[in-house]
Amino acid sequence: MANQQDHPLQLTNTLTRKKEKFIPLDPPHVGIYVCGPTVYSDVHLGNVRSFLTFDILFRWLTFLGYKVRYVRNITDVGHLVDDIDEGEDKIAKRARMERLEPMEIVQKYTNGFHDVMRLFNILPPSIEPTATGHLIEQIVMIERIIANGYAYVVNGSVYFDVPKYAETHAYGELSGRKIEDQLANTRGTEGQEEKRSPLDFALWKKAEKGHLMHWPSPWGEGFPGWHLECSVMSTKYLGLTFDIHGGGMDLKFPHHECEIAQSVAADGVAPVRYWMHGNMLTVEGRKMAKSEGNGFTPEELVTGNHKLLERGYSPMTVRFFMLQCHYASTLDFSNAALQAAEKGLQRIMAAYDILAKLKPTTEGTAFDVDALVNACNAAMNDDLNTPVMIAHLFDGVRAINGANDGNVALSEADIDQLRILFDDMLFTVMGLMSEAEAKSGDELSSGLMNVLLTLRADAKNRKDFAASDLIRDKLAELGVTVKDTKDGPVWERA
């Protein structure tokens, strides 16, 4: 395991608000649960960043030699429009708008979510369970909570009794909210008359007439509350207490707070040892939101088809850009920052290509490859500090370029070790793909085009216009047009 002795893996536990040494319950096994998307609309960039954060965690733990079971769910029922327990189910609402069966909506947006994950090379989880796939388990868990006295049934619905729970447990410990403050901040109980306290949340909701998604239960026809599915699916696949639970920071309260309360109320044990939360995205300093007009989609970012984007950025540029920021920090999108990331990625990939052909030399300044490897591993072990790890890789880039110019001495063993380091960090850990891998045909095409443009320039220089015209005509047949600009010829496809 990479450098486990000197710099053991530490993760910031949002439950204790401290960086803690990571000690799995049952090594070499590690269990991770991450809250996945609610599939009633297209995935947004904030989701992509969050899933990328836990993709890096998954990759790094696997790289360290752990056997990771990574569970990321699909919420296909039960998330309510108002994020309180009244209002229409989000999926059912969209279904009526589109006059579709709710599960058609689910299918459409699940497919779209998977497409976006693939685009950014975010690995699929080990298990991707759905809320509708675990209804029996949810009903059974509610029965345990009721039996333990922490939930009550009203008119076909079941609510979690937060004040009762808070008498003996620290409700609010994850989000740091005191129950008195929560009560003071509560909006009126309009439409929530069934609840004993406005802090209570639904475990099971009675299906009103016309509600599209409902199932029989001991309390009548209804559907599960949103918070319940994650408690059920995480513990089913990872055990009553498991290693790591992740999600976006916006899920800390009430969702994750409720998950803790449900597990403790049902089974008497805290479900999670390490809570991890990713931070938010901003665009040019402002929160990204549809209402602000700055909420471009992953596709728009790649195609450049949005008024705030000067042009498109490749998925690997976006990935590298996100990893140049620590997951717990706010990440700000701007064209300048993306273009800088693009240049950085090109520079690092160019050095990787040089490395493949580099010959050993004893001339020039010495470079300590061991220290570089240790620094990269230590950065990753330091709460997944990808920006620091990348900064170290750039030290390696300078050494490679220096060796290529004859100014830095690298032995054969040094070069081999650098190759392994760059392979590991770029592809295995950061999950980047070389552009060749991402779109091999396109890269060859641009190489071939450069050869043809060189031949064309040569022909023009020796005034062999028959030859230069032949090249132009043959390219035209392929739908490629060449324009001569003051910066040289540029080409584009029809």
Next chain:
Amino acid sequence: MANQQDHPLQLTNTLTRKKEKFIPLDPPHVGIYVCGPTVYSDVHLGNVRSFLTFDILFRWLTFLGYKVRYVRNITDVGHLVDDIDEGEDKIAKRARMERLEPMEIVQKYTNGFHDVMRLFNILPPSIEPTATGHLIEQIVMIERIIANGYAYVVNGSVYFDVPKYAETHAYGELSGRKIEDQLANTRGTEGQEEKRSPLDFALWKKAEKGHLMHWPSPWGEGFPGWHLECSVMSTKYLGLTFDIHGGGMDLKFPHHECEIAQSVAADGVAPVRYWMHGNMLTVEGRKMAKSEGNGFTPEELVTGNHKLLERGYSPMTVRFFMLQCHYASTLDFSNAALQAAEKGLQRIMAAYDILAKLKPTTEGTAFDVDALVNACNAAMNDDLNTPVMIAHLFDGVRAINGANDGNVALSEADIDQLRILFDDMLFTVMGLMSEAEAKSGDELSSGLMNVLLTLRADAKNRKDFAASDLIRDKLAELGVTVKDTKDGPVWERA
């Protein structure tokens, strides 16, 4: 709707063994249910053919203007190793072998299945429900069947009472098997002592100790029988009686026979109006089977990495090859047949490219485009007769090539109509992708390579070896090597 008046859509109903006019229950809506894969191993080519058949059905009905809800399930529990009701659950068995949670197996092979579907451009269904996602519904259906007297509970399991059902219903009507013959052909009842009759099948099985997948039910901890999920999911999303149910011919008995019995026993109505079954694959005349050593996978077919394959064939070649055979006929794989299909596809795509640039002419023989369009539509309406439709398209290919050579007269309206026909039939209906679309970069690369090889040959002809060497060296820098063979230069990438 394409030619509905003259040649209304007819489908072979395997229930009546007749070609019947297709009349949907609730036009313009059409409901289709197709048995999807059991995700405990890699998808095989027979599955691909079956899903392609129903992809064509989905595409053709949509093309005709119907609003199609296409449900194709994922079997993630309950299919037993012996295809009788004893033995270990297939998924649980693999899970133990690989020491994985069963749902990890499910996830792995579901992902693999989706990859193969994407490779062959088989459209995702409108809804892709899972067996584990419909356990409550299955329990509720079992309760209805018990209440109606067609099932009995023994020791925590529930069995369907086939002899009781057969007293008043035609058990065997789909497969054409008489119940007396079924009884005569039954193997011993070893391990099936609980059943009153060897013909009975499990609706719910008690989970023995150590069984990995089980849920609570009114009959104790257990799991659903394999046949039940399809009855539940088809009727949940399409109604108690729906239009079309499809699947491979091997599913006719017992699976589809049991589906009919379950629906009739639970709800008193036959579930399906049109049953459709796709035929099998053979390899050089022999049944494809792993034990025969001739069971190559979809990936092996594409890469050519199997001893029976002379080389790889592109997914679109395989798709076109399969569509040159009617779905109800046996399809035989051979290198010669695949290569013929590849040539045919190239010829048709070349004509499509010519069509894009074709100029109207009044010279030459007349050609009746209306008749061609009608013939293509009529072939598709004749039980999805893709081979006949393709044969008609080749009449169009001859006309296009003839017009290009100045021997066939095509007006501007003719050319427009041909373009629409070819667009419709090639891409919308047959779901082919142009190679450009399938891998745009690669196609451009091979075009550019041809230009460079032409320039190189020209340089050699005029004995300008500096120029021909320059091209060779520049290509070498891109990792491309050129070899001169007696058939001309060939190139390959490192």
